Amino acid sequence: MAKFQDKVVVVTGGASGIGASVAEAFQREGATVAVLDIRLPEASARSSAVRYHECDVASETSVEECFDTVLSDLGSVDVLVHCAARVGVSAPFHEVTAEAWNSYIDVNLTGSFLVSRAAASRMVANDTAGRIILIGSVNSFASERNAAPYASSKGGVRLLTRSAAIDLARYGITVNMIAPGPIVTPPLEEKFATPELTRIFDRVMPGGKPGRPGDIASTALFLASPEAAFINGADIVVDGGMLAQILN
Numbered sequence: 001m002a003k004f005q006d007k008v009v010v011v012t013g014g015a016s017g018i019g020a021s022v023a024e025a026f027q028r029e030g031a032t033v034a035v036l037d038i039r040l041p042e043a044s045a046r047s048s049a050v051r052y053h054e055c056d057v058a059s060e061t062s063v064e065e066c067f068d069t070v071l072s073d074l075g076s077v078d079v080l081v082h083c084a085a086r087v088g089v090s091a092p093f094h095e096v097t098a099e100a101w102n103s104y105i106d107v108n109l110t111g112s113f114l115v116s117r118a119a120a121s122r123m124v125a126n127d128t129a130g131r132i133i134l135i136g137s138v139n140s141f142a143s144e145r146n147a148a149p150y151a152s153s154k155g156g157v158r159l160l161t162r163s164a165a166i167d168l169a170r171y172g173i174t175v176n177m178i179a180p181g182p183i184v185t186p187p188l189e190e191k192f193a194t195p196e197l198t199r200i201f202d203r204v205m206p207g208g209k210p211g212r213p214g215d216i217a218s219t220a221l222f223l224a225s226p227e228a229a230f231i232n233g234a235d236i237v238v239d240g241g242m243l244a245q246i247l248n
């Protein structure tokens with residue numbers, strides 16, 4: 001029997017990049033997968049086995065409605081993998097507008113709260129020993145130039161993970177964060193192959209190159225598996241050793 005045969009897995013941000021790879025991995029392992037994303041793929045690019053729902057993770061109403069639909073269609077929420085985020089750099093710190101700041105905090109931090117609360121409340125009500133997996137970043141630990149809104153939002157996701165983990169442990173629910181380093185997703189393929197970025201990766205990545213979406217998907221599969229039942233409130237850094245290095 002496939003590992004997640006009888007499980008309902010909600011993947012936010014599953015229309016693209018890492019989320020799409022996570023959705024595909026759980027589907028391959030037999031799960032019923034619901035993707036929640038603000039921008040759904042063209043009908044021709046969708047998998048017939050996946051349920052797609054248009055959802056803005058920064059909107060409480062949108063998130064609650066989507067989880068109600070998933071629950072009434074599929075009967076439970078067993079696993080949440082929250083990948084949706086506003087990514088990218090903004091401006092030097094002294095030029096960051098309040099609007100830019102709020103847009104990262106709304107989507108990345110408040111969105112993580114709204115989505116994990118929506119999953120957790122339904123898991124508790126249904127007596128489901130569920131798994132909540134939030135996608136942070138190496139920027140949950142260290143920043144870079146022009147990244148104050150993104151890095152601050154991702155730092156917040158780290159403590160949100162721990163706070164939720166503590167409160168939900170008595171219900172048999174675990175909450176963990178995966179912190180990816182640079183991952184070559186299809187939308188980033190061209191950018192990551194430029195000579196400038198190739199040089200940067202050669203310097204900052206101990207192995208000289210970025211990771212692949214499957215590196216994050218396999219970690220999510222592990223955290224959702226019975227073998228990971230005692231891992232809770234943890235940060236799992238999946239970065240090829242990037243954060244381990246201070247100088248090269």
Ligand SMILES: NC(=O)c1ccc[n+]([C@@H]2O[C@H](COP(=O)([O-])OP(=O)(O)OC[C@H]3O[C@@H](n4cnc5c(N)ncnc54)[C@H](O)[C@@H]3O)[C@@H](O)[C@H]2O)c1
Pocket residue numbers: 012013014015016017018019036037038039055056057058082083084085086087107111135136137138179180181182183184185187188
């Ligand atoms: N790719 C990397 O190098 C990398 C590195 C570290 C962390 N991450 C994290 O991994 C996760 C996935 O990143 P990715 O590279 O696959 O990005 P991506 O841009 O390819 O995918 C993000 C998805 O989130 C969706 N989304 C954006 N705003 C939304 C909203 N308000 N509501 C619902 N959906 C929304 C987008 O439509 C998109 O499908 C993010 O949390 C990102 O911060 C990525």
